[in-house]
Amino acid sequence: MTKKLLLINFLITLLAAFQSNAQTQGTLTWSFTPTSHTGYSGTRHVLAVWIETSTGAFVKTKMRYVGGGTDDHLPTWAAQAGCSNVNAILSSSGCNTTDATTGATLASYATRTGTWDGKNVNGAVNGTTVADGNYRLAVQQTWNHGTSATTTVYYNFTKGTTATHATGTADANFSAITLDWVPFPAGVDAINYAQANAAVYPNPSRDGNITVHYSNASKIRITNILGTEVANYKVAITAQEADLMVDLGNVANGIYMVQVSNEQSLATYKVLINK
16 A cells, blocks of 8 residues: 555656646737826827746747837836846847837727747747746836836736636726637647748738738738737638638728738738728
8 A cells, every 4th residue: 555655646746747847839819908098198108018927037028119218118028128228129228029019109009919829038039938837928008207107017827738718807007808828739739830921912902802812820810000900710720822802991091910820820911901
């Protein structure tokens, strides 16, 4: 009996050690809506989104929107991302924005969405899949020059072999917070997912009709430049090239982002609708 108990305890310890070192591949999808603040409709709105461990160790930046006059308005993110002098915009300041969506000061409080591939960064290139465990999505927003107009929030999630759905608590600054971690199917390695890619034409489109000529994609999503979704399609993933006809005749003229993705990769293309 004693030997059996020792063997069972050994196996439990071995399993726990394996689980603590597991590096499950998968994708985190997140979404939240910033709150519009009275007197500041968004013309000075700066925002940063990044992944860190539950203990605050930086993993990867996912979004950074900031302007020339607001380079000191994201102090928490700047410190985490290694920016010198907490300057959030100068390329020479060392800010790590590898794999992040970046841009100038935002002009609206539209819903923000994004994905994380479960990897860290290695300098200026994508890194390796991180260990399973507890992580958090960190969001910092500043909407004017006052120190009270900066807020940083954290939304916890678990990365592992099980799909998880989490919601963040809404407050005065953010609402509709969701986080979904989806591991790759059992027995399927990320190497089986080739880079999603596409060509979008005509560009510009004079009538709102476009063709997305794609391969290695499972999802095609179209947003305006503010990130608001206008179309979303699920397609059967295949290495063979295929066409998706999209009618955007009901949207306003402007630039739209066509996101072509699979479980591992995301490629984005711009298209101009000019009817």
